[in-house]
Amino acid sequence: xxxxxxxxxxxxxxxGRIFKKHYYAISRNxxxxxxxICDINSQKxxxxxxxxxxDKINKYTNLTLFLKKEKLDICVICTPSGLHPKHxxxxxxxxxxxxxxxxxxxxxxxxxxxxxxTEKKKCNVFIVKQNRLNKPVxxxxxxxxxxxLGKIKLITTRVRWSRNLEYFNQAxxxxxxxxxxxxxxxxxxxxxxxxxxxxxxxxKSVSALSTKIVDKIEAYDxxxxxxxxxxxxxxxxxxxTGSLPKNLEGSISVFGQKGxxxxxxxxxxxxxxxYFKNKxxxxxxxxxxxxxxxxxxxHQRFYSEVSKIITNKLNNTFSLKSxxxxxxxxxxxxxSSKLNKTINLSSKKNKSFxxxxx
Ligand SMILES: NC(=O)c1ccc[n+]([C@@H]2O[C@H](COP(=O)([O-])OP(=O)(O)OC[C@H]3O[C@@H](n4cnc5c(N)ncnc54)[C@H](O)[C@@H]3O)[C@@H](O)[C@H]2O)c1
Numbered sequence: 001x002x003x004x005x006x007x008x009x010x011x012x013x014x015x016g017r018i019f020k021k022h023y024y025a026i027s028r029n030x031x032x033x034x035x036x037i038c039d040i041n042s043q044k045x046x047x048x049x050x051x052x053x054x055d056k057i058n059k060y061t062n063l064t065l066f067l068k069k070e071k072l073d074i075c076v077i078c079t080p081s082g083l084h085p086k087h088x089x090x091x092x093x094x095x096x097x098x099x100x101x102x103x104x105x106x107x108x109x110x111x112x113x114x115x116x117x118t119e120k121k122k123c124n125v126f127i128v129k130q131n132r133l134n135k136p137v138x139x140x141x142x143x144x145x146x147x148x149l150g151k152i153k154l155i156t157t158r159v160r161w162s163r164n165l166e167y168f169n170q171a172x173x174x175x176x177x178x179x180x181x182x183x184x185x186x187x188x189x190x191x192x193x194x195x196x197x198x199x200x201x202x203x204k205s206v207s208a209l210s211t212k213i214v215d216k217i218e219a220y221d222x223x224x225x226x227x228x229x230x231x232x233x234x235x236x237x238x239x240x241t242g243s244l245p246k247n248l249e250g251s252i253s254v255f256g257q258k259g260x261x262x263x264x265x266x267x268x269x270x271x272x273x274x275y276f277k278n279k280x281x282x283x284x285x286x287x288x289x290x291x292x293x294x295x296x297x298x299h300q301r302f303y304s305e306v307s308k309i310i311t312n313k314l315n316n317t318f319s320l321k322s323x324x325x326x327x328x329x330x331x332x333x334x335x336s337s338k339l340n341k342t343i344n345l346s347s348k349k350n351k352s353f354x355x356x357x358x
Contacts, residue, residue: 130298
């Protein structure tokens with residue numbers, strides 16, 4: 001007789017723009033069931049006409065009550081970025097698994113605190129890093145693991161997206177240092193995560209310059225910078241949301257002594273060039289995909305990875321600890337641009353900042 005495993009119950013906190021991606025990813029996963037939702041704005045809870053059987057889903061406007069009553073297997077946090085540490089710390093008192101939208105925090109001090117607290121409570125936190133699961137990115141990670149590009153000397157990332165004042169005015173938290181963290185924390189954190197994940201080496205030093213194209217917002221929407229890694233790879237980063245009037249690019253390029261790979265598209269979705277060990281990959285289309293928006297197909301794949309990790313008690317490859325270097329890099333880039341000097345990340349004093357700032 002086949003044993004039917006019970007589905008993992010899921011609750012989502014924050015029913016704003018990204019909620020839809022989470023809803024579809026959960027509803028298409030046969031191991032998961034959406035049991036409840038929570039938003040401080042009650043209108044957001046009812047304006048969800050795409051949700052099947054919405055009347056059967058429990059709804060809350062108070063997070064503590066939601067956590068206390070629901071006894072969930074997984075709590076998903078999709079609230080504004082500056083609230084992530086507070087909401088993770090609260091949820092870790094009631095659940096064993098949390099899915100947290102990126103970025104993990106806009107404060108380094110709170111990010112370290114969150115790691116310590118959730119480890120103490122034995123609560124698993126999975127940060128949404130859906131771009132790692134894009135077809136061309138999986139292809140690149142695999143050839144790097146097989147060392148087919150030889151020694152990697154240079155990695156670059158470019159984000160040229162378009163976010164106008166209307167976008168920033170959609171919610172009070174957008175474009176602010178404390179609640180959003182500017183272009184590096186918000187729109188570019190996936191790309192910085194990929195860069196660090198692919199190179200897999202400690203950061204030695206960082207230098208950067210910043211500016212604003214939409215000058216009415218508080219935080220920077222444009223940053224360029226360089227990174228030196230312990231393994232002597234160098235990186236170039238160029239990110240902006242001031243590419244008018246539309247998104248143009250979200251790319252990663254890796255240059256090794258035996259080959260080069262370029263992943264392009266609006267969100268690292270197209271394998272544009274792959275050459276290694278005297279071999280050029282011609283069937284590039286099988287490693288490319290064409291999603292309708294910049295968030296891609298990855299949320300669904302991400303949920304399927306997370307449910308596998310939880311069910312089979314595997315190692316959490318999306319953990320807070322494995323993401324802390326990304327937050328350190330973001331702080332160091334802003335700090336470098338503020339002080340107009342190179343930031344040495346081997347020094348402990350450069351790892352204790354409370355907030356991102358200009
Ligand atoms: N993975 C991705 O590609 C991706 C894409 C977009 C957004 N995000 C991230 O998702 C998060 C949310 O972004 P969004 O665009 O959906 O924002 P949003 O402003 O559209 O939605 C946030 C929701 O959280 C609710 N909220 C605020 N405080 C709350 C509280 N205490 N309890 C319950 N609900 C509360 C708000 O009322 C709002 O409905 C951000 O951290 C953002 O960076 C990730």
